[in-house]
Amino acid sequence: MISPTNPQQTRVDLLITATWLIPMDSKDRILTNHGIVISGSRIVDVGPVSELSTLYSAANIIDLEGHVLLPGLINAHGHAAMSLLRGYADDLPLQSWLQDRIWPAEDRWVSEQFVSDGTELAIAEMLLGGTTCFSDMYFFPEQVASAANDTGMRVCLNTPILDFSTVWASEANEYIEKGTRLHDAYRDHERISFAFGPHAPYTVSDAPLQKIAMYAEEMDLGIHMHVHENAKEIEESMHSHGMRPLTRLKQLDLVGPRLQCVHMTQLTDDEIDLVAGHNASVVHCPSSNMKLGSGMCRVADMLKAGICIALGTDGAASNNNLDMFTEMRMAAMLAKTSSGDASALLAWDVLCMATCNGARLLGQENELGTLEAGKFADIIAVNLNTPSTQPVYDPVSALVYSVSSSQVTHVWVHGQHLVRERQLIRMNQSSLLKKAVSWQQRISGNGAK
């Protein structure tokens, strides 16, 4: 197809062609017989195969019949290392899940090694499921940064901030300082970005929240926070502060374009207007909200109000996996259920939530979220030619309603090929799994076995 001897051709690293290509750059745009050209970490071109083959001489060509190419999925909220607590506490509501099971287990077990091993396990799961960028909030974020750096994954670290002492820091100022120091250390890293991660309105008091608002402005960073996760949070805020959490955040000057509100299951019409009017964004975590019985996020109403909504899995301790395909399906189905309207959230809008909206929410819409020349080459290939997905009348419907993450065959992050034919290229899967079993045995008290 491509003649390497033609002197008119530009030499590039890689040409990928597939049956379908969905660049996510324009509504409902689905291309057939197109390809994507990559050099280094960037996309060089997207176009018809016939055109690309006259323009470029590629060192490597991958042709994926029956596959669709799309931007890598962006998991906009999670706690990666908590994968080691997957299934440790099921069928409990948020407060008792946290206070009676998760926080005591974290106090006992979370360490640098726990975060390193748990994050690597999570990265392996996410890469194999087509996620090329994750937004994380957890202790020892330096370990998460290190895991992302080593594995080739892309991450946004929401460095945690709490009023109280944990394994990582003792009080809000120390959290803020440690986070800021880490940000400095990775300032020039192209795959590792930062935001402030105040845990929730009920775990961070007014003074540190105001400090975070000021620092975020000075350092040009986002603020990533659990907000209005369930009804009890609202009740407690009414009791402690005499106002709902969002009202308090507004008074503290946090509600603005930097704010990423995670969960948001309890919203009045006025609060939707507030968020929309101040250009704050929202991360929807349907599985976690459903599993913890937290409530339903008014996604359709918020999209109508023009709010940028991204999608997140939350941690594997409340999901219990990190599968963005499951999350897309859940988001669509939950929106239809909560509204009683089958047309409430269209497949296209869900796919936007998992790709370009995630990039916008992270403030990286110029680098990520679509397949366009000049952007980072974060790309996934999904095999639609399976008995569970054929026939394909519409690849977008297939991706949201039929496909399982196990159909992701190839993954590139920053131009690096990290998954090939469903195999992790740069990670040792069997060693990861052994570490996970070993943690489970220790945590279950079977360590001596």
Add this chain to the structure above:
Amino acid sequence: MISPTNPQQTRVDLLITATWLIPMDSKDRILTNHGIVISGSRIVDVGPVSELSTLYSAANIIDLEGHVLLPGLINAHGHAAMSLLRGYADDLPLQSWLQDRIWPAEDRWVSEQFVSDGTELAIAEMLLGGTTCFSDMYFFPEQVASAANDTGMRVCLNTPILDFSTVWASEANEYIEKGTRLHDAYRDHERISFAFGPHAPYTVSDAPLQKIAMYAEEMDLGIHMHVHENAKEIEESMHSHGMRPLTRLKQLDLVGPRLQCVHMTQLTDDEIDLVAGHNASVVHCPSSNMKLGSGMCRVADMLKAGICIALGTDGAASNNNLDMFTEMRMAAMLAKTSSGDASALLAWDVLCMATCNGARLLGQENELGTLEAGKFADIIAVNLNTPSTQPVYDPVSALVYSVSSSQVTHVWVHGQHLVRERQLIRMNQSSLLKKAVSWQQRISGNGAK
């Protein structure tokens, strides 16, 4: 491990051992280091590996480290051939989905060949996803019987009955007669069973319903019917009959142990009592109810009332897949969401819905639904040693909340090995997929391509 020369040992066909075995014969019973012994179509024994290896000499031994063995999943409601219309009509509510899209497409395209090809595609998907028995309601059920017979799959055929003319029959009596004749033809088939399948209260009038009630009693068959699928069905019944559909079915003597009510999203407390009091059973189809915006089935309340609830995918035109693992996860999460209670439906109860409850609903609890000596050998093996499922604190939680159907590695139906290492043994997958693509091209009007 097993010495074939020991004359004390009983010769058997197959011994399967795995890290975990969940027989589903007793609540929360999870066995480790156990195995299952098979001869012909039946389970001979279940016990500790050490015991089995002294008692039996197996012609074949399969050892599945890191896997869990459990009864094959029973998909208690669907329209298999509609897999050829997967993704053909999305984001529409039930009535316009049916009347504007599905019924016209069926009128135009459904034929013996359509049903044969569509059912084979569905069987391939279901087997690869761990379903060993499906309950089907569709036109040309003789084609479905033939596909099940050829592929080794187990099926319960709910022969369709409608007032009006379709591709298969012209009026209710003809449907009943054709169904009865088919039942006669397969009377002694161990893998193919029957029930009457009156489509819904709004498509079958009183006289045929009474006839069905009488025939079902005489022939000892079940009655499988869409009941209270959404609010509009209730409204229309109030308008046409002056009563709710369940009240009408009660008056017509259909509400009893033979009745399998599919969907049941609209239920009063009195109706739950009615169903419980008459030992009727329910098939819950969470994905379909959610996708069509039909409403939420009160699963937790009905389980409390002692009603037998099984699980179904519905057809791939309203789901859009036939994945019982997705359905289990959806059932658990939807119950927690609709009740606002994270403990509303436990993982164990969901696993029962997909196995032993399905067998009870089909009236085949003596042959299917658990792994016990004497029952048919319908068995699946699921690999839990993956980055998306480890660590495993509880294999039941893993199966419901973490596992994807792609982790099913081996499937046996009636003692026959039908899936080995994720490969279909008796079906030609590439030929099936070609047929699906060809139907899609014809139905989309691209046949000339």
